[in-house]
Amino acid sequence: MSNTKKYDTAVVVAxxxxxxxxxxxxxxxxxxxRRNLVLSMLEDLLIAVREVHNGPxxxxxxxxxxxxxxxxxxxxxxxxxxxxxxxxxxxxxxHISNNDLSDxxxxxxxxxxxxxxxxxxxxxxxxxxxxxxxxALSASEDGxxxxxxxxxxATFSPQFxxxxxxxxxxxxxxxxxxxxxxxxxxxxxxxxxxxxxxLIENTVGRQTRKALSTLTFENSISAxxxxxxxxGPPLEKSDIEELVSLAMTAPAPHHTTPWRFVVIDSxxxxxxxxxxxxxxxxxxxEDGTTNxxxxxxxxxxxxxxxxxxxxLLGCLVADGLNTYADTxxxxxxxxxxxxxxxxxxxxxxxxxxxxxxxxxxxxxxxxAQEAVRDSLDLDDAWQPxxxxxxxxxxxxxxxxxRPPPDISNNLIWR
Ligand SMILES: Cc1cc2nc3c(=O)[nH]c(=O)nc-3n(C[C@H](O)[C@H](O)[C@H](O)COP(=O)(O)O)c2cc1C
Numbered sequence: 001m002s003n004t005k006k007y008d009t010a011v012v013v014a015x016x017x018x019x020x021x022x023x024x025x026x027x028x029x030x031x032x033x034r035r036n037l038v039l040s041m042l043e044d045l046l047i048a049v050r051e052v053h054n055g056p057x058x059x060x061x062x063x064x065x066x067x068x069x070x071x072x073x074x075x076x077x078x079x080x081x082x083x084x085x086x087x088x089x090x091x092x093x094x095h096i097s098n099n100d101l102s103d104x105x106x107x108x109x110x111x112x113x114x115x116x117x118x119x120x121x122x123x124x125x126x127x128x129x130x131x132x133x134x135x136a137l138s139a140s141e142d143g144x145x146x147x148x149x150x151x152x153x154a155t156f157s158p159q160f161x162x163x164x165x166x167x168x169x170x171x172x173x174x175x176x177x178x179x180x181x182x183x184x185x186x187x188x189x190x191x192x193x194x195x196x197x198x199l200i201e202n203t204v205g206r207q208t209r210k211a212l213s214t215l216t217f218e219n220s221i222s223a224x225x226x227x228x229x230x231x232g233p234p235l236e237k238s239d240i241e242e243l244v245s246l247a248m249t250a251p252a253p254h255h256t257t258p259w260r261f262v263v264i265d266s267x268x269x270x271x272x273x274x275x276x277x278x279x280x281x282x283x284x285x286e287d288g289t290t291n292x293x294x295x296x297x298x299x300x301x302x303x304x305x306x307x308x309x310x311x312l313l314g315c316l317v318a319d320g321l322n323t324y325a326d327t328x329x330x331x332x333x334x335x336x337x338x339x340x341x342x343x344x345x346x347x348x349x350x351x352x353x354x355x356x357x358x359x360x361x362x363x364x365x366x367x368a369q370e371a372v373r374d375s376l377d378l379d380d381a382w383q384p385x386x387x388x389x390x391x392x393x394x395x396x397x398x399x400x401x402r403p404p405p406d407i408s409n410n411l412i413w414r
Contacts, residue, residue, distance in 0.1 A: 007055035008128040009149075010102040011120075013075070014088035015042055015110030017063030025111075025194055029215075036211045039069065041113040041191070044205025046073040048186075049108075051117035052124060056101045059110075060088040085109060085160035093153050103127075104151030106136075107158060111191050112146060113204040119184035123149040126180055135172035138182040139165035146187045151177075220354050222404075227358030228389075229397020232309035235357070235390055240310060243390075246351045247314075250343035253336035256320035259344045260382050262313040268376060269311065273302040275371040276364060283367065301364055309391030312348075313365060313372065315382040316341050341385050352390050358397070362387040 015021060018035040025037065042059075049057060050073055057075040059066050062082025070077045080091040089107050096105055104127040106120070126136045127149050135156075136149030145164045150156050156175055159167035172179045191197050194215075197204070201212055235243075244261050252258060264272065277298045284294045305311060316337050324330045345361060352359035365372045365384035372384040 007102040009053070009104045009106060009124055010056035010058060010096045011049050011053055012058045012060060012089065012092040012096070012105055012107045013042065013045060013049070013110050014060045014085050014092070014107065015066065016061065016082055018065060020062075020082060021110065025192060025197070027193075029194060033211070033215050033218075035065075036214065037197070037208065038110070039066075040207035040211035041204075042066070042110045043069060043207040044113050045108065045110060045115045046075065047205060047207075048115040048117045048120055049073075052121045056096070058092050058095065060092045086158055089148075089158035089160065093156070093158070097154050104149065105153045107148045107150070109146065109160075112187055113191060113197070113208040114186045114189060114200060115205070116186035119186045120147075122182065122184060123147060127151050131178065133175065133177045134180060135168065135175075135177040136180045136182055137165060137168055137172070138184050138187045140188065147182070147184070149180075221350060224350055224353040225399035225402065226360035227353075227393055227397065227399055228304075228360050229394040230309060230358040230389060230391030231394050232391060234310045239355075240312070243348050243351050243355075244312075247344040247348040250340060250347050252340040252343075253333075254320055254322070256337075256340075258316050258319060258321065258337045258340060260315040260317055262315070262376060262378070264311040264313055264376065264387075266306075269306050272372065272375040273305040275375045276305075276368040277302060279368040279371045280364070301362075304362060304389060305387070308387070308389035310389070312388045312390065313376070314341060314345060314385050314388065315378070316385055317381050317383065319381075338385070345386065345388065348388060352388075356393065357390050358393040359388055359390040362389060 015038070018038040019031075021034075021038045025034070029037070046057070046069065057073060058078055059070050059075045060078045060080050062080055066077055069075075076095075078091060078095045080088050092107065093105065096102060106123050106127070108115075123136045123138075126134060132151070134149070134151050136147075137145065138147035140146045143163050143165050145160060145168055148158065148168065150158075156177075157171055159171060169179055186203075189196065189200055191200070197208070197212065201209060204212070240263055247261070248257060248259060250259075280301070281294055281298060284297065289297075318334070318337065321333050321337060322329075324333060349359050349361065363386050365386055369384045372378070373380065373382065378384070
């Protein structure tokens with residue numbers, strides 16, 4: 001074996017700045033998610049590398065944002081001008097050769113989130129074998145290169161980009177190297193778009209999966225809509241209990257649990273709707289609303305109460321809240337409980353949405369608290385706030401269009 005260096009192999013990972021890396025992947029991704037995904041994919045790759053390689057590890061990049069991850073994985077950061085993989089690989093080769101770090105190198109792009117250490121080990125073993133002139137080549141399906149093991153590397157000119165695999169074969173022949181074509185499952189898929197990544201979600205490393213689930217979670221938040229086209233059957237008892245448990249993980253003032261929920265049986269709904277209707281009719285008449293309009297509104301409201309597959313009532317109690325003699329603070333304190341109710345209901349609506357139920361908020365109980373309490377025989381301390389209607393989604397219902405948030409009127413910096 002002609003190994004004269006301390007290490008057989010140095011591993012090089014080339015990664016552009018998180019702004020430039022994977023520009024196709026970034027389309028539709030916010031700066032946070034782009035950065036998070038690029039860093040997570042890199043971390044998964046470095047974890048795989050370090051499972052089988054404790055020798056030199058070099059990250060080539062134009063960006064200073066990999067300093068922390070480099071330090072954690074014991075990698076040298078070498079800076080290039082960020083032009084591309086070919087230049088990055090040349091920079092790394094020069095660095096490794098000038099510092100006499102190893103006899104051979106492995107060059108990897110930073111976006112191989114499925115990389116398994118066993119596949120990497122296959123390349124390491126080829127390079128540490130007695131064979132002195134060898135190129136281990138992992139080609140992607142589109143003719144690119146996903147991994148390259150080069151021994152010796154001093155006169156080898158790396159090629160990267162479209163068709164790079166065939167150019168590497170030419171380059172290997174020019175250097176009189178034996179070419180070993182690799183078929184490594186975990187190095188096969190080169191991730192170009194976010195859809196590519198979602199498709200292989202189950203086989204990527206832990207960090208990338210976590211980054212994807214953060215993205216999915218946020219997509220769920222923004223995709224939730226009030227979904228009023230719902231049909232039965234009612235939700236299972238255990239399902240409702242789980243949704244209420246999630247509601248009860250909402251933040252609340254002074255570590256209280258001020259929420260109370262009632263699952264309203266269909267046999268109690270007619271009485272409930274009619275009692276609430278009496279109160280609403282009175283309010284509307286006092287407003288001077290015409291009878292026609294009142295009739296329509298009450299019918300509509302009754303219909304929603306009667307037909308909701310599952311109808312939950314949310315109430316608030318004052319247990320554990322501070323009491324104040326002055327009205328201003330007493331109102332503010334009750335305001336805290338109401339904020340917390342909103343948080344609890346949003347938890348519930350989001351959980352219903354991710355379970356693919358249709359659900360929406362009905363605020364009528366807040367305007368007819370006594371009628372609701374009487375109809376359902378509730379404790380006087382329970383203050384009805386809102387219904388949530390939940391069921392299976394009907395296919396023909398289209399929620400109201402909601403344009404993406406425009407923060408320009410809603411966020412200021414001081
Ligand atoms: C406090 C509150 C009260 C609401 N009351 C009702 C209601 O009585 N009936 C109804 O259909 N939707 C009600 N909604 C749902 C809103 O109309 C809905 O959230 C809003 O139009 C935005 O649409 P989206 O939920 O589809 O994003 C209420 C929402 C909140 C937060």
